[in-house]
Amino acid sequence: MAEKGKGKVEVFDSEEELAVSLAKYTSDLSSKFTSERGAFTVVVSGGSLIKSLRKLVEPPYVDSIDWSKWHVFWVDERVVPKDHDDSNYKLAYDGFLSKVPILPGNVYSINDALSAEGAADDYETCLKHLVKSRVITTSDKTGFPKFDLMLLGMGPDGHIASLFPGHPLMNEKEKWITFIKDSPKPPLERITFTFPVINSSAYIALVVAGAGKAPVVQTALRDSQNSEKLPVQLVSPEGELTWFLDRDAASKL
């Protein structure tokens, strides 16, 4: 099922099948970017996405992917110590990163000794260095950093990253990374990529499973008339957008 302007929509009978297909998609893009430019920049969210990446750490992908070329980033991170249960770094490390030979120096986690403002600035500075050294490419169109692949979850309210419905951060046009101190989803303090960076991506996968998200999937993919757009409706990458939905999440389409 293809939806003009809203990306490609893939619906799977189960979350298990979704996870199998997501692993193949990610592995294919890893091969493409690794051979084209010797690096693969991958941005992950927190939440249930990490569990849906579980097939990547199993054969055949665990052995066939050239993990040494991966550079891993977080689209959003909670401002907590890295060993805290709320940390998106810890979630990804425990469920994914600790199981594959990605170089520790290629894992770009938040500086957890800083305030939210400080951590956002520090992360943006880190990205600027990586753009300079061409690990991260730049969009010719927007001048913002262009990541090879963003793997994003979506909340039941339609938020992506830490960009929440109706929040002024949705309108940030200049900063690459910003911070929030009044997140409606706990914990309160987070840093997040902004829309200009998210939408400069070469590939974005929106990974959504479960019946609880069916109403917002319906709004995002069927109802373009609502005047105030949800964050997920503003995801519109320069490159390709693919929705990975399980049957429950797609049940209202």
Ligand SMILES: O=C(O)[C@H](O)[C@@H](O)[C@H](O)[C@H](O)COP(=O)(O)O
């Ligand atoms: O820090 C976070 O909360 C996550 O990074 C967030 O952006 C996540 O992707 C969505 O909230 C969806 O989370 P679920 O998949 O768990 O609903």
